[in-house]
Amino acid sequence: MTGLAYSVYGLATPLIQPGDDMTAYILAAVERSGCRGLQAGDVVVIAESALATAEGRVTRLEDVEPGAEALRLAREYQMDPRLVEVVLQESDQVVGGIPGFLLCMKNGTLLPNAGIDASNTPEGTVILLPADPDASAARIRAGIAGRTGADVGVVIIDSRTHAMRLGCCGVAIGCAGIPSVIDERGRSDLFGRKLEVTKRAVADCIASAAELVMGEADECVPAVVVRGVGLPVGDYAGIDTIDASECLFMGVALHADPSLLIDGEGES
Numbered sequence: 001m002t003g004l005a006y007s008v009y010g011l012a013t014p015l016i017q018p019g020d021d022m023t024a025y026i027l028a029a030v031e032r033s034g035c036r037g038l039q040a041g042d043v044v045v046i047a048e049s050a051l052a053t054a055e056g057r058v059t060r061l062e063d064v065e066p067g068a069e070a071l072r073l074a075r076e077y078q079m080d081p082r083l084v085e086v087v088l089q090e091s092d093q094v095v096g097g098i099p100g101f102l103l104c105m106k107n108g109t110l111l112p113n114a115g116i117d118a119s120n121t122p123e124g125t126v127i128l129l130p131a132d133p134d135a136s137a138a139r140i141r142a143g144i145a146g147r148t149g150a151d152v153g154v155v156i157i158d159s160r161t162h163a164m165r166l167g168c169c170g171v172a173i174g175c176a177g178i179p180s181v182i183d184e185r186g187r188s189d190l191f192g193r194k195l196e197v198t199k200r201a202v203a204d205c206i207a208s209a210a211e212l213v214m215g216e217a218d219e220c221v222p223a224v225v226v227r228g229v230g231l232p233v234g235d236y237a238g239i240d241t242i243d244a245s246e247c248l249f250m251g252v253a254l255h256a257d258p259s260l261l262i263d264g265e266g267e268s
Contacts, residue, residue, distance in 0.1 A: 005228050006209070006226065006227065006228045006229060007035070007226070007227045007228055008209055008210060008212070008213050008224050008225070008226050008227075009033045009034055009035035009213075009224060009225040009227070010033065010213040010214065010219075010221040010224050011026060011029035011030060011033055011221060011222070011223040011224055011225065012029055012032070012033075012219075012220055012221050013025045013026075013028070013029050013050075013220060013221075013222055013223070014220075015220065016050045016053045016054050016222060017053065017054075018053060018054065018055075018056040018058060019054070019056065020053075020054045021054070022046070022050070022051055022054045022055075022140060023139075023140050023143035023144060023147070025054075025223075026044060026046070026140070026144070026223050027144065027147060027148065029223065030225065033225070035225045035227065037148070037150075038144065038148055038150035038152055038225065039150060039152075039227065040150055040151045040152070040233065041151070041152070041153075041227075041229075041230075041231070041233050042150065042152045042153070042225050042226065042227050043152065043153040043154070043155060043177075043178060043206055043225070043226040043227075043229060043231070044140070044141075044144065044152050044153070044154050044155070044223060044224075044225055044226075045154075045155045045156075045157055045206060045207065045210035045214075045223060045224045045225075045226055046137075046140070046154065046155070046156050046157070046222065046223045047157060047158075047214055047222040047223065048115070048129055048130055048133065048156055048157060048158045048173060048174075049117050049119075049120050049121070049127050049222070050120075050222030050223070051130050051133075051136055051156060051222075052127050052128060052129060052130045053121070053127060055130055055131070055136070057127060057128040057129070057130060057131065058121060058122075058125050058126070058127055058128075059086055059125060059126050059127075059128060060124060060125050061080065061082040061083065061086075061124055061125065061126065062082075062124060064082040064083075064085050064086055065082075065085070066081035066082050066084060066085040067085060067088075069088060070082075070084040070085035070088055071084075073088075073094075073097070073102065076097075077097040077098065077099055077100065077101070077102060078099045078100060079099075079100060079101075079102070083113070083116070083118075083126065084102065086114075086116060086126060086128070087102050087104065087113050087114045087116055090104075090106065090114035090115070090116060090128055090129070091104040091105065091106055091114045092104070092105045092106050092107070093105040095110070101113055102114075106129070107133075107173070107241075108239075108241035108242075109173065109239075109241060110247075111158075111160060112160075112161065114128075114129070115128070115129040115158060115173070116128055116129070129158070129173065130156065130173075130174065132174075133156040133173045133174025133239075134174045134175060134176065134237060134238045134239065135174075136156060136174055137154040137155065137156050137174040137175055137176035137177075138154075138176040138177075138237060140154050140176075141153070141154040141176045141177045151177070151233050152177060152233065153175070153176065153177035153178030153231065153233050153236075154174075154175070154176045154177055155172050155174065155175050155178070155203050155206055155207060155210075156172065156173050156174030156175070157170045157171060157172055157173065157207035157210060157211070158170070158171055158173050158207075159171075159211065169207075169208045169211060170204070170207030170208040170209075170210055170211035171204050171207050171208075172201075172203035172204050172206070172207045172239055173239065174239065175203050175236070175237070175238060175239050176236070176237050176238075177233050177234065177236055178202070178203065178231045178232065178233055178236055179202065179203075179231065179232065179236045180201065180202065180203035180204075180236075180238065180239045180240050181199050181200065181201055181202065181203070181240045182199065182200045182202050182231075183199050184198040184199060184200055185198060185199070202229070202231060203239065206226050206229065209226060210224045210226060
C-alpha cells in the first residue's frame with residue numbers, strides 16, 4: 001500500500017427518513033459527486049446515524065418507561081432515566097460511567113451510551129446503532145453490485161472517543177467486502193527487525209479519513225467514497241474484535257476490579 005494516492009469524495013444527500021432506501025440515496029449522490037461513478041476497489045463509507053435512521057432505529061423518549069435500575073443509574077450519573085433505560089436495553093454490559101454517560105460493552109466494542117445518539121435526530125428522540133452493522137454493510141454492498149456492477153467494500157462508521165484523548169474520531173462498526181484488519185507481522189521495519197505484533201486497523205483508518213469529509217453537524221454528508229486504498233475486495237465480512245480480557249485498557253480495569261462488568265439488565 002506504500003505510495004498509493006487516496007481520494008475521498010463526499011456524498012451529500014437529502015435528509016434521511018425512516019424507511020428510505022440507503023443504497024438508492026448513495027448511488028444518486030455518487031452521480032452528483034465528482035467521483036465519476038463507482039469503481040472496483042472503491043470503499044463506500046456510511047455514517048451509522050443516517051443508516052440507523054433509514055432502518056427505523058429511532059426511539060421516542062416519551063414512549064420509554066424506565067425501570068428501577070435505570071432510575072438508580074440515572075441518579076448516580078445525572079442522566080435522563082429514559083435514556084438510561086434505552087442504553088440498558090441496547091447494551092451487552094455496562095462497565096461504569098461518568099456524569100452524562102454510561103460506558104458500555106456492545107457487539108465486542110467498548111463505547112459510551114451503547115452508541116445511542118441524540119444529535120442529528122428530531123427533538124425528543126434518540127438514534128440507536130444499526131441492529132446488525134455487518135449485515136447492513138453486506139446488504140448495501142450487494143445492492144450496489146446489483147445496480148452498478150461495481151465490486152466495492154462497504155464500511156459503517158461511528159464517532160468514538162479514545163482513552164485520555166480529547167475529541168472524537170471515526171471508527172468502523174460494520175464492514176463487508178474488505179478486511180477490517182491487515183496483519184503486518186513478519187514484515188521488516190526500517191532497521192530490518194521483524195514486526196511481531198503489529199496489525200493495522202485499516203477499516204478504522206478509513207473511518208477517520210471519511211469523517212474529515214462527513215463532518216459531525218449539519219453538513220448532510222452521510223457517506224463518502226474512498227478511492228485508491230489498494231485493499232483487496234472480496235468475500236470479507238465483519239469487524240475483528242478481541243475479548244475484554246485481551247484488551248490493554250479493559251484488561252487492566254478488570255484485573256483491578258472484576259466486578260466492573262454489569263450485564264444489560266443491570267445485574268452484576
